[in-house]
Amino acid sequence: MREKLEAKGLKPRRRVLLSGPPGTGKTLSASALAGELQYPLFSVMLHGLITKFMGETAQKLKMIFDAIKTTRGIYLFDEIDALAAARGGENDVGEARRVLNSFLQFLDEDTGPSIVIATTNLPGILDRAVLRRFDLVLPYVMPDGPAIRQALERRLIGFSFNRIGWKRVTDVATGLSTADIVAAAEDAARRAVLNDTDKIATQDLLDALERRRSLQDLGTNDNGTRASTLSPSQSRTAAPIPGKGRGRVQKTK
Numbered sequence: 001m002r003e004k005l006e007a008k009g010l011k012p013r014r015r016v017l018l019s020g021p022p023g024t025g026k027t028l029s030a031s032a033l034a035g036e037l038q039y040p041l042f043s044v045m046l047h048g049l050i051t052k053f054m055g056e057t058a059q060k061l062k063m064i065f066d067a068i069k070t071t072r073g074i075y076l077f078d079e080i081d082a083l084a085a086a087r088g089g090e091n092d093v094g095e096a097r098r099v100l101n102s103f104l105q106f107l108d109e110d111t112g113p114s115i116v117i118a119t120t121n122l123p124g125i126l127d128r129a130v131l132r133r134f135d136l137v138l139p140y141v142m143p144d145g146p147a148i149r150q151a152l153e154r155r156l157i158g159f160s161f162n163r164i165g166w167k168r169v170t171d172v173a174t175g176l177s178t179a180d181i182v183a184a185a186e187d188a189a190r191r192a193v194l195n196d197t198d199k200i201a202t203q204d205l206l207d208a209l210e211r212r213r214s215l216q217d218l219g220t221n222d223n224g225t226r227a228s229t230l231s232p233s234q235s236r237t238a239a240p241i242p243g244k245g246r247g248r249v250q251k252t253k
């Protein structure tokens with residue numbers, strides 16, 4: 001396939017931006033792609049990378065891009081908005097702009113075999129200069145009725161449930177992320193197992209979803225936006241797939 005593209009002077013797409021609310025599967029997709037391609041996955045937490053000293057930040061970025069050049073893999077830049085949002089912030093004395101520019105320049109210079117995936121919850125604040133660097137921008141959305149049902153059914157394979165009132169269930173689940181819905185399914189499943197049954201009833205799902213919803217409300221600010229501290233913590237962890245060179249990127253944190 002690569003040869004076909006190259007014959008026409010085209011390159012395969014290697015830079016993808018995944019954009020959407022927390023818990024919609026962005027980090028999961030990056031791990032799935034890494035698994036599919038059998039590439040190691042390296043996660044770069046941009047929030048952790050940005051220090052008060054922008055010179056240091058730029059130096060860390062350079063180390064990461066050196067790794068991108070030499071070690072083939074999937075490089076996941078999580079929460080890329082941290083970089084873009086840094087501009088215009090309190091400490092912005094033009095340094096943040098320079099860091100962003102070096103990030104863009106590193107992206108431009110990178111012609112190696114690695115895949116760069118960036119994620120954001122806030123596509124609105126991303127600079128057009130950043131967006132332009134990506135070959136593909138994939139929107140992730142909150143699940144609708146059929147997607148809610150599918151997520152629950154998939155997570156509950158091995159359990160028996162019939163005559164579930166899906167309409168009521170999906171009504172209660174609407175507004176929850178797929179991550180929350182999967183967590184609710186696991187909650188219901190755990191309770192069933194501990195009660196020595198493999199049967200899940202409509203009410204079990206409704207209860208589990210309600211419990212999840214009340215947790216989520218704890219993380220909602222007065223203005224209705226969700227507090228970032230309650231985003232799924234799993235997505236904040238580093239490289240789930242080990243591989244050579246893994247330590248290099250992590251060392252830069």
Ligand SMILES: Nc1ncnc2c1ncn2[C@@H]1O[C@H](COP(=O)(O)OP(=O)(O)OP(=O)(O)O)[C@@H](O)[C@H]1O
Pocket residue numbers: 020021022023024025026027028029120121140151178179180182231232234235236
């Ligand atoms: N579309 C989906 N299909 C199946 N499971 C999902 C999906 N989206 C999320 N999940 C479940 O939720 C968990 C967390 O999702 P993930 O970390 O990929 O979300 P995210 O979009 O990266 O969120 P964040 O923006 O907070 O980092 C996954 O490990 C998976 O169990």
Ligand SMILES: [Mg+2]
Pocket residue numbers: 026027028078119235236
């Ligand atoms: Mg994530």
